[in-house]
Amino acid sequence: MRYNQSIQVKAPATVANMVCGFDVLGFAVREPYDLMTLRLREEPGILIRHKDSFGLPEAATENVAGVALMALMETINTPVGFELSIEKQIKPGSGLGSSAASAAGAVVAANLLLGDIFSKEDLVRFAMHGEKLASGVKHADNIAPCIYGGTTLIRSAFPLDIITLPSPELYVSIVHPQIEVKTADARSILRQQILLKDAIRQWGNIAGLVAGILQNDHGLIERSMEDVLIEPARSILIPGFDKIKQASKAAGSLGGGISGSGPSVFMLSDTAEKAGAVAQAMQDIYQAIGLEHYTYVTTINASGVEVLA
């Protein structure tokens, strides 16, 4: 452990739920990502500086990366401190795992500065404190793919049971309409009881999606990306959602849906050309509505948080 040593990491955006797998499935993408630099200090305490203009709190107890680092520090005996600088490119409230990227990037960097003493599962557990602060719930379906990379299944959050799945060779088109949806709000509108017939349909789809990923069966992935529980409630928060889905299908995508708690929408395609056409179709819809938006055409990120220097 060398005081004053610093490390720079790239923490990727993540797409949680993968349509049918609410709180249990997620994957990391190559773009967008946050850049974070962490320095180990001899003086205890956590100093956080945001080099972006999102106005996020910098007090450690109010910052998702801060509380994740605090959870990590509670488990070590040596008193250390950290100085963290965050350059966010993943907009908060985008549905692209912005809070997860901050929390995961911070704990991965801290672990490396401390001599790689924690397992990935430990790091997920620390970073989940950030999700609790951001949304009131310690869900791991953004954190786990951000730390492990690729596609992950959270069979259980308590106790943690994370299964890494192969990353299908698929292209990801994302549209991010410039409205903010807070995960806590998007969770508060969900019904707490569901019908057995809907549950059966949903777990059939989740099992089908996992099997489709394992077998690299694009047809099965396509059929399984259906959500009868969450999407009907949440899609009303996303302008033009049904049109986006229809137009994306027409442009050749395998399907997709709300990214995390929205408002971003993602679609999977089996070629880069189709993914480009899908992004264009999404863009056309928001241009017609007159809603500002960003689009990304990217791929699944098998590495998760990456060390830059």
Ligand code: HSE
């Ligand atoms: N599974 C979480 C939700 C992800 O849908 O509320 C939030 O990014």
